Amino acid sequence: MLKYIAKRIGLAIVTIWAVATITFFLMNMVPGGPFLSEKAISPQATAALEAKYGLDKPLPQQYITYMWDALHGDFGDSLKQRGRTVMDIIKMKFPVSARVGGLSVLVALLIGIPLGSIAALKRGKFLDSLISVVATCGIAVPSFVICTLLLYFLGVKLRLLPTIGLSSWKNYVMPVLALSFYPTAYIMRLMRSSMLDVLGQDYMRTAKAKGVSGILILFKHALRNAILPVVTYVGPMLAYTVTGSFVVEKIFTIPGLGGEFITAISGRDYTLIMGTTIFLATLIIVMNVIVDIVYKIVDPRIKLK
Amino acid sequence: MKKRVIALLLAATMVAGLTACGGSGNGADSSTDAAQTEEGDAAPAEEETESDSAEETTEADTTASTGEKILSVQIGPDPETIDPALNSAVDGGNMLLHSFECLLTVDQEGKLAPGQAETWETSEDGLTWTFHLRDGLKWSDGSDLTANDFVYSWKRVCDPMVAAPYAETVLSMVEGYESAIAGDLDALQVVAEDDSTLVVTLSTACPYFGSLAAFATLSPVQEATVEANGDAWATSAETYISNGPFYVSEWVPGSHIMMSKNPNYWNADAIKLDGIKFNLIEDANASYSAYQTGEVLFIKDVPTEEIPSLSDNPEFHVDPIIGTYYLSLNTQREPFTDAKVRKALSLAIDREYVANTLMQGTYSPASNFMGPGWIDTDGSQFIDNANGGQPYIDTANHEANVEEAKTLLADAGYPDGEGLPAITYSTNDAGYHKVVAEYLQQAWGELGVDVTVDIVEWASFTPMRRNGDYDASRNGWVGDYSDPSNMLDLLFSSNGNNDGKFNNADYDAAMTVSRTTLDAAERSAALHEAEDILMEEAGCIPVAYYNDFWLQSEKITGSWHSAYGYWYFMYADIAE
Numbered sequence: 001m002l003k004y005i006a007k008r009i010g011l012a013i014v015t016i017w018a019v020a021t022i023t024f025f026l027m028n029m030v031p032g033g034p035f036l037s038e039k040a041i042s043p044q045a046t047a048a049l050e051a052k053y054g055l056d057k058p059l060p061q062q063y064i065t066y067m068w069d070a071l072h073g074d075f076g077d078s079l080k081q082r083g084r085t086v087m088d089i090i091k092m093k094f095p096v097s098a099r100v101g102g103l104s105v106l107v108a109l110l111i112g113i114p115l116g117s118i119a120a121l122k123r124g125k126f127l128d129s130l131i132s133v134v135a136t137c138g139i140a141v142p143s144f145v146i147c148t149l150l151l152y153f154l155g156v157k158l159r160l161l162p163t164i165g166l167s168s169w170k171n172y173v174m175p176v177l178a179l180s181f182y183p184t185a186y187i188m189r190l191m192r193s194s195m196l197d198v199l200g201q202d203y204m205r206t207a208k209a210k211g212v213s214g215i216l217i218l219f220k221h222a223l224r225n226a227i228l229p230v231v232t233y234v235g236p237m238l239a240y241t242v243t244g245s246f247v248v249e250k251i252f253t254i255p256g257l258g259g260e261f262i263t264a265i266s267g268r269d270y271t272l273i274m275g276t277t278i279f280l281a282t283l284i285i286v287m288n289v290i291v292d293i294v295y296k297i298v299d300p301r302i303k304l305k
Numbered sequence: 306m307k308k309r310v311i312a313l314l315l316a317a318t319m320v321a322g323l324t325a326c327g328g329s330g331n332g333a334d335s336s337t338d339a340a341q342t343e344e345g346d347a348a349p350a351e352e353e354t355e356s357d358s359a360e361e362t363t364e365a366d367t368t369a370s371t372g373e374k375i376l377s378v379q380i381g382p383d384p385e386t387i388d389p390a391l392n393s394a395v396d397g398g399n400m401l402l403h404s405f406e407c408l409l410t411v412d413q414e415g416k417l418a419p420g421q422a423e424t425w426e427t428s429e430d431g432l433t434w435t436f437h438l439r440d441g442l443k444w445s446d447g448s449d450l451t452a453n454d455f456v457y458s459w460k461r462v463c464d465p466m467v468a469a470p471y472a473e474t475v476l477s478m479v480e481g482y483e484s485a486i487a488g489d490l491d492a493l494q495v496v497a498e499d500d501s502t503l504v505v506t507l508s509t510a511c512p513y514f515g516s517l518a519a520f521a522t523l524s525p526v527q528e529a530t531v532e533a534n535g536d537a538w539a540t541s542a543e544t545y546i547s548n549g550p551f552y553v554s555e556w557v558p559g560s561h562i563m564m565s566k567n568p569n570y571w572n573a574d575a576i577k578l579d580g581i582k583f584n585l586i587e588d589a590n591a592s593y594s595a596y597q598t599g600e601v602l603f604i605k606d607v608p609t610e611e612i613p614s615l616s617d618n619p620e621f622h623v624d625p626i627i628g629t630y631y632l633s634l635n636t637q638r639e640p641f642t643d644a645k646v647r648k649a650l651s652l653a654i655d656r657e658y659v660a661n662t663l664m665q666g667t668y669s670p671a672s673n674f675m676g677p678g679w680i681d682t683d684g685s686q687f688i689d690n691a692n693g694g695q696p697y698i699d700t701a702n703h704e705a706n707v708e709e710a711k712t713l714l715a716d717a718g719y720p721d722g723e724g725l726p727a728i729t730y731s732t733n734d735a736g737y738h739k740v741v742a743e744y745l746q747q748a749w750g751e752l753g754v755d756v757t758v759d760i761v762e763w764a765s766f767t768p769m770r771r772n773g774d775y776d777a778s779r780n781g782w783v784g785d786y787s788d789p790s791n792m793l794d795l796l797f798s799s800n801g802n803n804d805g806k807f808n809n810a811d812y813d814a815a816m817t818v819s820r821t822t823l824d825a826a827e828r829s830a831a832l833h834e835a836e837d838i839l840m841e842e843a844g845c846i847p848v849a850y851y852n853d854f855w856l857q858s859e860k861i862t863g864s865w866h867s868a869y870g871y872w873y874f875m876y877a878d879i880a881e
Contacts, residue, residue: 031765031768032765032767036767036768037393040771041801042473044465044473048466048468052466052468077536080385081385082386082388082536083539092558093558093559151591162600163595165560249559250587250591251590253584253588254560255560259559266762266763267764
């Protein structure tokens, strides 16, 4: 197991390096630059800015400098948000996204797993159809529609919840709901199909034949095996969700990291593009390793090599 | 006996089965553990939200139990920077307006008024400007503010390591600027004669230098905090020392900037609000929701689809700003080398339809390049004196304009557009840009011109236009100060914003006269001559004048909007 983890970490470093390198050269190939605005700033000012941030150097040299600094944990200054380092921005914004995203993953798991299991148990019955309809909607309806509907009804019409910021627990309700809608639906569907699969297995029949009660069969014997696909899905999903959603953050004015991914690219904030990309890549890889380990715990038959 | 053996065997299998189950039981435990740790992670988050909600009650609405009067507004998303030297955007400018004060300010009528300087005078040759500061000026941290602080701040604007985008605009006419921008900061001829007297020596006369002395880039910044914290001084409330009517007491990027009344401001007695909360909402629909719920009393970003339903609402305001939505034609490419073709394309546009219908009345039809709000040298409206008081393009008479356009095109050798190459119109996709593009396709199509629309991503659009890599493109300018040269300079042959590469010797000559002459009437004549040439030659195609449009609760009193696109909330009050 330790050997396995060491191997995965080695592989992860190579992957992150590849992601960083590809991103670095791709973003520099796209036309535009960080210091453009509708009003042209003077050539001297542009030159001074480029000199200050090292953008006047040849690209390979910039690449080596960047990689060297990044290896030492220095991801540079943001080119657009003057006075802030990339680490400052991630440190400031990631916890906000992680809080909202983490809560919504929790909600998705707590709702998705039981409902999916129930749908499988009541296969073909009304409850199953109802859950399937909800799940299909959850997957098909984009989050901005859900956000807008929530905002309109709960915020503007009924005035139940505040519409901007994150100043009290009430502010969390709408974004968490909006963010958890899709994963909940996805988990429900995953859970239903894998549960159906498990319920048809011989050992389930054996357990039933031995007179183990319905609830116990479901939660003790079937769930353990049926949950594996959900575990696979939750790992990367968690990584994406805790790094924030551009749309949800924009609509509810949440100071999270999600918006930075997009504005960094549209503003050609090179260092911030690199920082957020490396951060997300690392997070996804870490989550995948954790998923593998959780796999092993849930299903001892799995050997990690 | 046999039965017993079978029973025993059965029992054994069951025990084995149970052990297996036991194993699975352990597994189930570990998964509950996992769930608990996740909940454990969530728990501190909730604690934090509780403490946050306590904060909220103190800074909540205007009628909070503490009795603090906090005005909650939305005037844009997170500013990129609120460092006066670095800012080049209106969003940041609005923040600077409330937290800093320059030597001079612009009053409600758009006229220059005393700011940190109580009086100021100009030498006869126009080259020496002397500013006399008020007595007892202080920073928001209570320390003294002197003329030396201005010297430091202005030199900082020239510092190549600071790389201030507006350095050239605001200081290039000061003696020693060229050396200063190259690194020798002390060459800049800005001298503190004593603690309350600042003397600025110019290399060439600049009749509108007073406007620049009121320009946010030239706000004083405190040397101590800047030197101690570097560029980061302007990123956190603790180090953001200012000298205006308010100071930043909290900045949560992407959420809000909280400003509190600055008790050390010279005119603090006139400030009625205890604070202003700038909600950094990015999405127009979100702003509108927050306005409807009363969470904010003012929003700048109104969703365009709501505008038709708001036109009769007394809370909906439309007010001009100095700026023009115009089209650039690449004068280095055929067929735009021919002024007749350019003028024909200009006349083919129904500006009333574009501004009032397509742009829903949020813009005004542009008959001139210089719209309302630009101030002539005698203090009157520049537009009133332009073209002998007549509009250059009679926007009310579109039919006649189209006829003239067809004649011009025929004169240029393209009757009914025959022989004209196809034109590509480039724009980015924001606001009304796309509908205008589609309209142009149709309007120019009526002249027989084949137009393709090319939608380009913003960050690629700007360099493309600047490099002259286009046929025709959207363009626009909002003035920094109300002197007409600020916008007319755009078409000067060597200007960095001259995207159409318009190159006309007479135009350049007129602009050069306007820069050097000290005679107000001569300067005014030169500026008007420049606009005459520009409109006659159709060096660019003005389409519509910019307006600001916003929603403002009737509870807000004493605030105003300026032609520069700023809202002044410092002297505002909230009526109960």
